Amino acid sequence: MRKPKTxxxxxxDKPARVTMMDIAAAAGCSQAAVSxxxxxxxxxxxxxxxxxxxxxxxxxxxxxGTSYMKASxxxxxxxxxxxxxxxxxxxxxxxxxEGARQASWNTGNVLLVTQTLGDPxxxxxxxxxxxNGGISALIYMTIYTREVKLPSYVCELNIPTVLLNCYxxxxxxxxxxxxxxxxxxxxxxxxxxxxxxRIGTITGEIWMQAAQDRLTGYRRALATADIPFDPELVVxxxxxxxxxxxxxMQLLALQEPPTAIFCQNDRTAVGCYEALKDAxxxxxxxxxxxxxxxxEISRHLVPALTTSVLPHLAMxxxxxxxxxxxxxxxxxxxxxxxxxSLVNRHSVAAPRAKARHxxxxxxxxx
Numbered sequence: 001m002r003k004p005k006t007x008x009x010x011x012x013d014k015p016a017r018v019t020m021m022d023i024a025a026a027a028g029c030s031q032a033a034v035s036x037x038x039x040x041x042x043x044x045x046x047x048x049x050x051x052x053x054x055x056x057x058x059x060x061x062x063x064x065g066t067s068y069m070k071a072s073x074x075x076x077x078x079x080x081x082x083x084x085x086x087x088x089x090x091x092x093x094x095x096x097x098e099g100a101r102q103a104s105w106n107t108g109n110v111l112l113v114t115q116t117l118g119d120p121x122x123x124x125x126x127x128x129x130x131x132n133g134g135i136s137a138l139i140y141m142t143i144y145t146r147e148v149k150l151p152s153y154v155c156e157l158n159i160p161t162v163l164l165n166c167y168x169x170x171x172x173x174x175x176x177x178x179x180x181x182x183x184x185x186x187x188x189x190x191x192x193x194x195x196x197x198r199i200g201t202i203t204g205e206i207w208m209q210a211a212q213d214r215l216t217g218y219r220r221a222l223a224t225a226d227i228p229f230d231p232e233l234v235v236x237x238x239x240x241x242x243x244x245x246x247x248x249m250q251l252l253a254l255q256e257p258p259t260a261i262f263c264q265n266d267r268t269a270v271g272c273y274e275a276l277k278d279a280x281x282x283x284x285x286x287x288x289x290x291x292x293x294x295x296e297i298s299r300h301l302v303p304a305l306t307t308s309v310l311p312h313l314a315m316x317x318x319x320x321x322x323x324x325x326x327x328x329x330x331x332x333x334x335x336x337x338x339x340x341s342l343v344n345r346h347s348v349a350a351p352r353a354k355a356r357h358x359x360x361x362x363x364x365x366x
Contacts, residue, residue: 018058018061018062018063019078020034020035020038020078020108021108022061022063023038023054023057023058023061023063024108026057026060026061027050027053027054027056027057028053029050029053029054030108033046033050033054034054034058034108035108037050037051037054037055038054038058038063078107078108078109078110078136079109079110079111079112079133079134079135079136080100080104080109080110080111080112080135080136080137080138080139080320080323081112081114081127081130081131081133081135081137081138081139082097082100082111082112082113082114082138082139082141083113083114083116083123083126083127083130083138083139083140083141084096084097084113084114084115084116084141084142084143085115085116085117085118085141085142085143086115086117086118086143087115090143091295092143092165092310092312093141093143093312095310095312095313095316096141096164096165096312096313096315096316096319097111097113097316098313098316099312099313099314099315099316099317099319099320100139100316100317100319100320101316102316102317103316103317103319103320103321104320107320109320112130112133112135114126114127114129114130118142123151124151124153127153127154128153131157131159135159136159136160137159137160137161137162137323138154138157138159138160138161138162139161139162139163139164139316139319139320139323140154140161140162140163140164140166140173141163141164141165141166142164142165142166143165144165144208144209144210145165145166145177145178145180145208145209145210145213146166146208146209147166147167147168147169148163148166148167148168149168149169150168150172150173155172160323160324161173162174162175162176162319162322162323163175163176164176164315164316164319165177165178165312165315167335170332171332171333171334171335172331172332172333173333174322174333174336175333175335175336176315176318176319176322176335176336176337176338177315177335177336177337177338178210178310178311178312178315178337178338178340179337179338179339179340180209180210180213180214180217180340181213181214181216181217181220182217182337182339182340183213183214183217183292183308183339183340184213184214184215184216184217184218184220184221184262184264184292185217185218185220185221185224186217186221186308186340186341186342187214187217187218187221187262187290187292187308187342188201188217188218188221188222188262188290189221189224189225190290190306190342190344190348191260191262191288191290191348192221192222192225192227194260194288194348194349194350194351195350195351196258196259196260196288196350196351197225197227197259198230198233198256198257198258198259198260199218199222199227199233199258199259199260199261199262200233200234200235200251200257200258200260200261200262201215201218201233201234201235201261201262201263201264202235202236202237202243202244202247202248202251202261202262202263202264202268202272203215203234203235203236203237203264204236204237204238204239204264204265204268205236205237205238205239206236210264211264214264214292215234215264218234218262232254233251233254233258235247235250235251237264237268239264239265239267239268240267240268240271241267241268241270241271241274242271243268243271244263244267244268244269244270244271244272244274244275245271245272245274245275246271246275247268247271247272248261248271248272248275248276249275249279252275252276252279252281258287259287259288259351259352260287260288260289260290260348260351261287261288261289261290262290262292263289263290263291263292264292265291265292265293265295266291266292266293266294266295266297266298266305266307267293267295267297268291269289269290269291269298269301269305269307270297270301272289273289273301276289283303283347284303284346284347284348284349285349285352286352288347288348288349288351289305289306289347289348290305290306290307290308290347290348291305291306291307291308291347292307292308292310292340293307293308293309293310294307294308294309294310294343295307298343298345299345301347303345303346303347304345304346304347305345305347306342306343306344306345306346306347306348307342307343307345308340308341308342308343309340309341309342309343310340311338311339311340311341314338315338318336318338
């Protein structure tokens with residue numbers, strides 16, 4: 001990745017700032033080694049010879065006025081800002097931040113993160129704090145995939161800006177989101193290829209774009225396989241295990257229950273597992289189950305849950321790799337969609353020849 005451009009300095013007569021890349025080139029070592037030496041990072045095994053070369057190169061080039069030993073954090077070169085609306089409600093933000101951190105550290109950049117909560121008063125202050133800290137680029141993320149209307153103070157930043165898990169109607173910034181329609185289609189197709197034709201699905205809150213897109217993918221997979229869509233097999237949930245439990249019981253109570261259930265997130269699948277257990281049904285012998293998100297719990301369920309990966313780690317890496325372009329007014333950037341790849345575990349099998357008999361001995365749904 002090329003180094004993100006720094007903001008244009010109105011004082012055009014000032015000389016260009018010396019970077020860690022300049023020092024690394026002069027000292028004949030990596031940017032990481034330069035960072036470790038200048039920040040006196042503990043626990044690093046860098047030879048004294050290399051340390052001396054780095055320090056001498058920094059002095060000769062006038063890095064930070066040769067006062068690197070006393071430099072404040074805001075003086076670090078290549079600080080990338082990462083603004084996200086929520087950190088604590090789900091693991092996706094942390095995963096995306098980790099992907100961005102890995103990619104930024106690989107190029108000697110530092111990541112500075114702030115949570116904004118989307119607050120109209122505090123968000124401008126939080127982003128201003130980032131810009132005052134000397135960031136040379138910005139990643140703007142939302143937890144829920146959606147269209148956003150960026151406030152003017154973000155649009156006016158004269159630094160490369162990338163949108164993560166969101167996008168604008170005018171496509172004014174590079175943006176990356178999960179390929180949710182394809183993910184829903186792949187999950188449903190996986191069940192179809194195992195011989196299932198009556199497939200239930202438990203959605204999230206349908207006002208959310210992720211729920212709408214995964215449901216669209218479900219319907220496309222059915223249509224491609226010439227399987228009629230049955231609205232009885234679609235139950236709206238709220239992404240929780242409790243909703244997964246009650247929705248599964250609702251599906252089991254149908255006159256013709258499904259032979260497989262596509263849970264549109266893994267927490268819903270946890271509730272689905274419990275409901276099937278209480279109904280005396282086995283997974284996958286009596287009912288196949290597919291989840292979505294590939295949360296940690298999915299691999300510890302019994303049997304381990306077949307699910308799809310939300311590509312937030314790759315999205316964070318993608319965002320860093322695409323900060324090398326200065327956004328230009330009036331230019332339209334495509335929305336990049338990253339694959340939600342299927343993780344095949346042990347919760348899917350072919351349906352029994354007479355699926356209706358599965359439920360004859362099952363306990364009545366409560």
